[in-house]
Amino acid sequence: MRAVITVIGKDTVGILAKVSTLCAEYHANVIEVTQSVLQDMFAMIMLVDISQLNANFNQLVDHMTTLGENLGLKVHVMHEDIFNSMHRI
Amino acid sequence: MLNVQDILETISMIQEENLDIRTVTMGISLLDCIGSDIKTACQKVYDKITFRAQNLVKSCEEIEKQYGIPIINKRISVTPIAIVSAACGQNPVPFAQTLEKAANACGVNFIGGYSALVQKGFSAGDEALIRSIPEALAVTDHVCSSVNIGSTKTGINLDACGMMGQIVRETAERTADRDCIGCAKLVVFCNAPEDNPFMAGAFHGVGEPDCIINVGVSGPGVVRAALAKAPDANITEVADMIKKTAFKITRMGMLVGTRASEMLGVPFGIVDLSLAPTPAVGDSVAHILEEIGLESCGAHGTTAALALLNDAVKKGGVMASSQVGGLSGAFIPVTEDAGMIDAARCGALSIEKLEAMTAVCSVGLDMIVVPGDTPAETISAIIADEAAIGMVNFKTTAVRLIPAIGKGLGEELSFGGLLGGGPVMKVNSYSPSKFIARGGQIPAPLQSLKN
Numbered sequence: 001m002r003a004v005i006t007v008i009g010k011d012t013v014g015i016l017a018k019v020s021t022l023c024a025e026y027h028a029n030v031i032e033v034t035q036s037v038l039q040d041m042f043a044m045i046m047l048v049d050i051s052q053l054n055a056n057f058n059q060l061v062d063h064m065t066t067l068g069e070n071l072g073l074k075v076h077v078m079h080e081d082i083f084n085s086m087h088r089i
Numbered sequence: 090m091l092n093v094q095d096i097l098e099t100i101s102m103i104q105e106e107n108l109d110i111r112t113v114t115m116g117i118s119l120l121d122c123i124g125s126d127i128k129t130a131c132q133k134v135y136d137k138i139t140f141r142a143q144n145l146v147k148s149c150e151e152i153e154k155q156y157g158i159p160i161i162n163k164r165i166s167v168t169p170i171a172i173v174s175a176a177c178g179q180n181p182v183p184f185a186q187t188l189e190k191a192a193n194a195c196g197v198n199f200i201g202g203y204s205a206l207v208q209k210g211f212s213a214g215d216e217a218l219i220r221s222i223p224e225a226l227a228v229t230d231h232v233c234s235s236v237n238i239g240s241t242k243t244g245i246n247l248d249a250c251g252m253m254g255q256i257v258r259e260t261a262e263r264t265a266d267r268d269c270i271g272c273a274k275l276v277v278f279c280n281a282p283e284d285n286p287f288m289a290g291a292f293h294g295v296g297e298p299d300c301i302i303n304v305g306v307s308g309p310g311v312v313r314a315a316l317a318k319a320p321d322a323n324i325t326e327v328a329d330m331i332k333k334t335a336f337k338i339t340r341m342g343m344l345v346g347t348r349a350s351e352m353l354g355v356p357f358g359i360v361d362l363s364l365a366p367t368p369a370v371g372d373s374v375a376h377i378l379e380e381i382g383l384e385s386c387g388a389h390g391t392t393a394a395l396a397l398l399n400d401a402v403k404k405g406g407v408m409a410s411s412q413v414g415g416l417s418g419a420f421i422p423v424t425e426d427a428g429m430i431d432a433a434r435c436g437a438l439s440i441e442k443l444e445a446m447t448a449v450c451s452v453g454l455d456m457i458v459v460p461g462d463t464p465a466e467t468i469s470a471i472i473a474d475e476a477a478i479g480m481v482n483f484k485t486t487a488v489r490l491i492p493a494i495g496k497g498l499g500e501e502l503s504f505g506g507l508l509g510g511g512p513v514m515k516v517n518s519y520s521p522s523k524f525i526a527r528g529g530q531i532p533a534p535l536q537s538l539k540n
Contacts, residue, residue, distance in 0.1 A: 004096055034093055045096055058154045076100055078157035080091065085344040086337045087095040 375428025418451025
């Protein structure tokens with residue numbers, strides 16, 4: 001089971017560190033990261049393995065959303081199935 | 090690795106273009122609750138609904154979290170109550186109150202099925218139920234009612250059309266203090282589908298299993314945004330873009346439906362391939378038509394553009410799901426669509442044009458506010474006209490009119506929420522009363538003889 005974490009917003013110091021620290025707290029293993037900074041807009045997409053989570057997936061979602069709010073960023077955590085079903089035949 | 094472009098597209102569809110699952114509707118059969126004692130029967134109905142749907146809202150909320158996709162409404166549809174209440178032989182309003190109580194206990198947004206199927210005549214219980222609709226809708230908030238008065242196979246029950254004109258008026262009068270909201274929960278069908286997840290017309294058909302999950306998707310904003318990216322495309326390319334978008338929307342509906350059915354341990358029924366608008370800006374079917382190239386919805390060309398839209402939505406959708414049903418098509422409820430409301434206000438959209446549009450799209454004359462002094466016979470005749478379109482074209486048509494009691498042209502009603510609000514629209518004032526008073530059955534058309 002994998003989930004996609006997307007982070008979009010104004011670039012500041014330590015975004016990647018904070019998001020991946022939170023992943024580590026929940027035992028979500030980061031598999032792949034792509035990120036780009038266009039002017040001062042930061043966009044990061046992270047694929048994480050959630051099969052070994054030490055808590056409920058919903059708690060991770062809530063925690064990430066709160067983290068995003070605190071940093072002034074939009075953070076979405078979504079199960080990868082939604083992308084597979086919408087974009088693959 | 091997933092494609093970055095795809096991920097960002099999905100997120101912007103949900104965040105900016107109002108992509109959502111309009112409804113997850115649980116269909117529940119009440120056939121095993123039938124009994125001659127109304128108290129016992131109501132208790133059985135309450136117990137069955139609250140048992141079957143106890144986790145519906147909770148499971149849907151979990152799915153919303155997991156996939157990051159909003160599920161706007163959670164609903165329940167039940168066996169047409171006229172069938173359940175017939176054995177009691179008395180006023181069926183207690184069933185409506187029971188449904189309301191059960192809906193509140195389960196936390197759902199609507200419960201549908203206070204219904205009767207009278208396309209060929211009234212059986213025991215049907216007439217009592219129809220006569221009780223105004224009271225039932227006045228004393229409840231979440232109960233929705235529907236009556237099927239015609240079908241391609243049977244023709245149109247003109248007696249029922251005549252009766253429904255009066256019932257619609259009476260329902261408006263009973264709820265006049267609340268912007269006549271009762272009528273927003275009452276729909277008159279021709280060729281009603283048995284697996285429709287959308288309100289107000291949802292009921293659980295007798296051929297359906299004991300319990301089932303049906304899903305209705307939405308996403309007019311997504312289609313409009315896709316078209317906006319290619320302003321100079323020709324109309325074939327436009328159809329293609331709509332198809333691709335509908336595919337994605339429907340796949341999402343499939344995913345949510347399958348997941349909900351797994352979580353609830355209930356079989357998955359159908360995805361309704363629908364484009365259902367809301368009054369929110371950016372979630373309008375009328376705006377898609379305008380994006381295709383009309384100055385305003387209702388202009389000449391609207392019917393053709395809508396036919397293309399409706400067809401492309403279905404073509405994209407059937408590729409995405411093998412279990413398709415319900416109403417499936419683009420909806421055009423006037424008060425629930427920001428673009429339609431504007432078009433009606435400025436006079437670009439008339440009831441006559443809407444009637445033509447219903448011949449090529451899903452459902453029918455939906456959520457239209459008419460003057461408060463519109464006679465019952467005129468409402469009956471509008472119902473008969475719309476049913477004739479459905480009967481001849483082998484499609485579902487419906488009428489959901491709201492007579493604005495005490496109001497006339499230039500005034501508006503406001504329901505709030507998904508039901509929206511809108512201006513009173515002009516109705517032809519010449520009388521059809523003799524036609525309606527004839528009663529009887531309009532014979533089934535030649536199209537019904539397919540064997």
